[in-house]
Amino acid sequence: MxxxxxxxxxxxxxxxxxxxxxxxxxxxxxxLKIWLEDELSFLxxxxxxxxxxxxxxxxxxxxxxxQIINLQKEYHQEVVSYALREIKAGRTPxxxxxxxxxxxxxxxxxxxxxxxxxxxxxxxADKTVIDGQHFLTRSKDTFKDQTYFLAHLNQEQxxxxxxxxxxxxxxxxxxxxxxxxxxxxxxxxxxGICFLGNIKxxxxxxxxxxxxxxxxxxxxxxxxVGRHEGYWFYTIGQRKGIKLSGGPWFVIKKDIAANxxxxxxxxxxxxxxxxxxxxxxxHWISGPPTxxxxxxxxxxxxxxxxxxxxxxxxxxxxxxxxxxxxxDQGFAAGQFAVFYSGEFCLGCGTII
RNA sequence: AGGGGAUUCGCCAAGUGGUAAGGCACCGCCCUUUGGAGGCGGCAUUCGGGGGUUCGAAUCCCUCAUCCCCUG
Numbered sequence: 001m002x003x004x005x006x007x008x009x010x011x012x013x014x015x016x017x018x019x020x021x022x023x024x025x026x027x028x029x030x031x032l033k034i035w036l037e038d039e040l041s042f043l044x045x046x047x048x049x050x051x052x053x054x055x056x057x058x059x060x061x062x063x064x065x066x067q068i069i070n071l072q073k074e075y076h077q078e079v080v081s082y083a084l085r086e087i088k089a090g091r092t093p094x095x096x097x098x099x100x101x102x103x104x105x106x107x108x109x110x111x112x113x114x115x116x117x118x119x120x121x122x123x124x125a126d127k128t129v130i131d132g133q134h135f136l137t138r139s140k141d142t143f144k145d146q147t148y149f150l151a152h153l154n155q156e157q158x159x160x161x162x163x164x165x166x167x168x169x170x171x172x173x174x175x176x177x178x179x180x181x182x183x184x185x186x187x188x189x190x191x192g193i194c195f196l197g198n199i200k201x202x203x204x205x206x207x208x209x210x211x212x213x214x215x216x217x218x219x220x221x222x223x224x225v226g227r228h229e230g231y232w233f234y235t236i237g238q239r240k241g242i243k244l245s246g247g248p249w250f251v252i253k254k255d256i257a258a259n260x261x262x263x264x265x266x267x268x269x270x271x272x273x274x275x276x277x278x279x280x281x282x283h284w285i286s287g288p289p290t291x292x293x294x295x296x297x298x299x300x301x302x303x304x305x306x307x308x309x310x311x312x313x314x315x316x317x318x319x320x321x322x323x324x325x326x327x328d329q330g331f332a333a334g335q336f337a338v339f340y341s342g343e344f345c346l347g348c349g350t351i352i
Numbered sequence: 353a354g355g356g357g358a359u360u361c362g363c364c365a366a367g368u369g370g371u372a373a374g375g376c377a378c379c380g381c382c383c384u385u386u387g388g389a390g391g392c393g394g395c396a397u398u399c400g401g402g403g404g405u406u407c408g409a410a411u412c413c414c415u416c417a418u419c420c421c422c423u424g
Contacts (some may be wrong), residue, residue: 010385055357083386094386123385148387190385201387208358235387245363251388265376330388 002026006104007059007066009051011177011184012122012165014058018180019119019164021062027120029066031110034103043199043213044337054184069302071107084208088226090256092235093335097348101152103287105161116328126166127158128344134158135286136345139170148303149283151338151348158285200242205232214259216242219252220266228261230333236329279312279337279349280319287345289339300342301328301351307340320349334340 003020007013007029022025035048052068059066079098086093109119124139124146136158140146153161165173177185196204209232210319216226226244228234234251242249242263253262282288289297294314298307299322309325320335331351339346 008385046406060364087387092387096386099386148384237388239389242375247376249376303386306376335387 001117001120002115003028003120004108004112005029006119007031008122008190009048009053009055009184010122010190011182012124012173013185014054014082014182014184014187015173015176015180016063016120016122016164017058017064018176018182021064021194024170027064027114028225029064030108031055031066032104032135033068033070033072033110034099035072050237052138053305054187055341069108071103074107075099075103076105086207086334087205089234089334092230092255092332094336096149096309097152097336100150101157102301105157109160111155118160118332120162120164122165123150124168124170125148125163127161127163133286135344137166138345139163139166139168143304146169146303147340147345148282148300148336148338152283153285154283163316169274172320190319194199202233202303206230207324213261214261216244217260219262219264225263231256231259231261234261236332239313273329274331275325275327276323277331277337277352278315278319278320278321282314282318282320282347282349282350285345286347286349289341293341293346296341297346298342299324300338300340301331302335310339312339322349 005013005017005020005027007017008031017027028210030052031052033048055066058064078121078162078188079095079102083095104121105119124141124144126137126139128135128137131271134155136147136153138147164300168176174185174196205288209230212230212232214228214231215224216228217223218225226242231254234254236253238251239248242251244263249263250267251261252264254260255262257297289312294312297310297312299310299312300307308328312320313323314320333351335351337351
């Protein structure tokens with residue numbers, strides 16, 4: 001098989017190169033340049049030179065062709081502008097889901113064309129094929145599982161995607177990296193929104209949206225207790241950066257029209273928890289779940305944390321109400337709720 | 353002008369003779385391919401200034417300064 005590998009210079013995607021090569025596939029490594037335009041370079045040094053250095057070394061040693069694809073323009077159009085639009089609207093976007101569906105498994109494929117059979121990535125995720133239908137399933141490493149970030153892929157994209165790390169634990173991947181004698185075997189995992197690199201999120205927001213001071217209001221008393229620099233620097237459940245004494249203070253609610261941010265120091269009280277929320281833009285990777293399935297789903301409200309048992313009642317084709325078993329305090333509009341049925345990742349919706 | 357009260361880390365605040373709690377904020381690290389959350393650690397040789405009493409004071413005394421309240 002002719003496989004295009006999304007390679008970042010990190011441990012995971014480097015191990016993918018090796019694994020596929022070992023299986024006898026014809027692999028080509030692609031480094032996607034999705035970095036922000038240089039206008040922002042003063043905010044932080046991009047580590048992509050280091051990425052490429054490792055990648056070049058690994059590809060050279062393994063006889064793997066390496067191509068660098070510039071998708072900065074596409075990335076800006078599809079992801080950055082979305083993020084800014086959402087932030088400005090007072091919502092909390094998750095750029096990385098769209099990065100996968102729009103860029104890594106979207107524009108990238110358009111760019112390289114059908115000459116490659118598959119696109120492989122170093123995501124901790126797996127696939128199952130049933131009757132020609134492709135399903136996204138959770139990786140063996142349930143802690144590291146990254147299906148959350150892949151929930152926005154569509155069937156076509158999933159069909160040509162392959163996730164070789166699915167059957168491995170992170171620790172096993174590290175071991176493989178050692179076995180393969182990869183120079184980046186001990187490299188620290190990357191984190192944060194991929195396009196930001198070392199740039200701090202608030203700096204990015206401030207650069208594009210500036211500041212817009214307004215009142216901080218105590219949600220419980222209605223009293224004005226301080227000032228904020230712009231509602232877009234806050235998200236629901238946020239604690240850091242409120243600066244007021246008497247806390248800890250947590251963001252409860254934002255009023256965009258009034259440019260006020262409501263905070264509370266009783267965030268952990270039961271009264272602030274909710275067991276339901278609404279979603280829109282429901283998206284199913286392999287077709288909508290059956291009515292019976294809707295009654296016994298699991299849902300993730302953010303990456304990494306626990307799965308809630310949940311039910312989803314559809315309001316219309318694209319909207320629905322999710323009720324979770326238990327309660328949570330951090331439902332932020334704009335974030336993705338990702339639905340699971342056992343090992344299967346079914347799709348996602350945007351929290352309203 | 354009298355009378356009373358207060359002054360401890362950026363903020364709040366314990367401590368009333370025995371050698372400066374705690375919370376918030378802030379900083380660092382960990383966790384984490386989103387935003388958050390969470391965990392761990394750091395954070396006043398010093399108690400408004402100056403004297404004094406005492407083996408020993410933030411705690412007692414004197415004095416100065418500032419602030420608040422009440423009565424003119």
